[in-house]
Amino acid sequence: MAHCEVLLEFSGFLVSPAISNYAKVRSNIFLRIMEKIKITIGIVGCGNIVQMVHLPVLLNIRNVDIRFLYDVDMEKSKALAESFKLPYIMDKEEINRKNVDCILVATPYGSREDLYKIITPQKTALFIEKPVILSEKDVQAFKDNGLFERSFSGFMRRHYSNTNILKDFIGSMFHKIKRITVSEGSKTTAVSKELSYQTSGALSGGGILAETSCHLLDQVVYMLPGADYKIDNCFIVYDGDIEVHAKAKIVLIKDGVSIPIEAEFSRLKELPNEISVDFGDMILKSGIVPGDKVSICLNSGETHQIDYNPFFAINSYQAFYLEWISVINAIKSNIPSVNALSKTFQSGLIIESLRDYSNTKGTFKRI
Ligand SMILES: NC(=O)c1ccc[n+]([C@@H]2O[C@H](COP(=O)([O-])OP(=O)(O)OC[C@H]3O[C@@H](n4cnc5c(N)ncnc54)[C@H](O)[C@@H]3O)[C@@H](O)[C@H]2O)c1
Numbered sequence: 001m002a003h004c005e006v007l008l009e010f011s012g013f014l015v016s017p018a019i020s021n022y023a024k025v026r027s028n029i030f031l032r033i034m035e036k037i038k039i040t041i042g043i044v045g046c047g048n049i050v051q052m053v054h055l056p057v058l059l060n061i062r063n064v065d066i067r068f069l070y071d072v073d074m075e076k077s078k079a080l081a082e083s084f085k086l087p088y089i090m091d092k093e094e095i096n097r098k099n100v101d102c103i104l105v106a107t108p109y110g111s112r113e114d115l116y117k118i119i120t121p122q123k124t125a126l127f128i129e130k131p132v133i134l135s136e137k138d139v140q141a142f143k144d145n146g147l148f149e150r151s152f153s154g155f156m157r158r159h160y161s162n163t164n165i166l167k168d169f170i171g172s173m174f175h176k177i178k179r180i181t182v183s184e185g186s187k188t189t190a191v192s193k194e195l196s197y198q199t200s201g202a203l204s205g206g207g208i209l210a211e212t213s214c215h216l217l218d219q220v221v222y223m224l225p226g227a228d229y230k231i232d233n234c235f236i237v238y239d240g241d242i243e244v245h246a247k248a249k250i251v252l253i254k255d256g257v258s259i260p261i262e263a264e265f266s267r268l269k270e271l272p273n274e275i276s277v278d279f280g281d282m283i284l285k286s287g288i289v290p291g292d293k294v295s296i297c298l299n300s301g302e303t304h305q306i307d308y309n310p311f312f313a314i315n316s317y318q319a320f321y322l323e324w325i326s327v328i329n330a331i332k333s334n335i336p337s338v339n340a341l342s343k344t345f346q347s348g349l350i351i352e353s354l355r356d357y358s359n360t361k362g363t364f365k366r367i
Contacts, residue, residue: 045106046071108197109205129154131210133348153344155218159322161312162286165294167223179278182216183264185271207243213265217347227254231357236364
């Protein structure tokens, strides 16, 4: 996990190594590793993302105490729990009795309603894998159930080095942006894998928009916080009840400046998997995997690569690690998290608006 694996606990909250190095220089008192934070976590859903990323990451964070694993497929949770020597529960009604600080919800979007109802009475935080919000109705349900302020979304790209380098450029120069282009096509792991829930519109949240575009749209929202938006165009291709292709023009409006976003997502064809920001005299580009560097392409044809920002992630484990640290710090020390649901729901509302536009205007086809 390179630089991220040594996140230390100072003064009761977790900090990145760059900050801790700075702190070390400032005062020896910070050399003392504090062990004030202890967080209890329960995990609901024991599929790929938990097995491949969340569990390995959580088991490497000091002071995380995993109190239970639960999956509707009990053989799966039992086998996983036994292999990691962790407790498991067989009955979802037991979730409340465990009284943990945080529940990781890593089940498909369409399977969560019962769970949200069960944990409503608790003072437990929820870290929910994406997609979390896909409509105003979802936002309202979180608010009505008292979950909105204590939930976090699994948008780990907010912790990538490339996302944050782009954010820094865009934040200071957004008035110069001519156009942002985002696209993701069939060759990415996320969309090429036909997981069981991805073949169901109801479970996946509808297909390509919920599964894939939510990440890229969230990155745009993260880079331009506080922007309003309107939909200029959206064309969606459905296979049965699943969206398999979407092409859209969205306009983000911030401080009177309108920024056109061209977006295309596809399970049907290859597309550049990238974010590109056109400033007129130069284009900034990055791929969508954490190790991708940001390139500056000048109109003269010259291209420069920007080195990584060492505060952020350059591989997926680091990104999930930083995401968890951010959530733990928010739960235990009230430090604002970039993954808070209150800061991450807007991409879901953009997705709802894209669908509404396509339905209302009849700009869709079925194959
Ligand atoms: N952040 C990311 O980049 C990323 C990557 C992959 C998956 N995800 C998201 O994580 C979620 C899970 O994805 P996955 O790849 O692990 O899927 P998966 O199909 O491998 O696992 C899902 C698990 O949830 C269990 N489950 C279903 N309904 C349940 C219920 N009501 N109660 C308890 N368990 C239930 C299933 O039995 C299964 O074991 C999805 O929402 C997906 O979009 C996010």
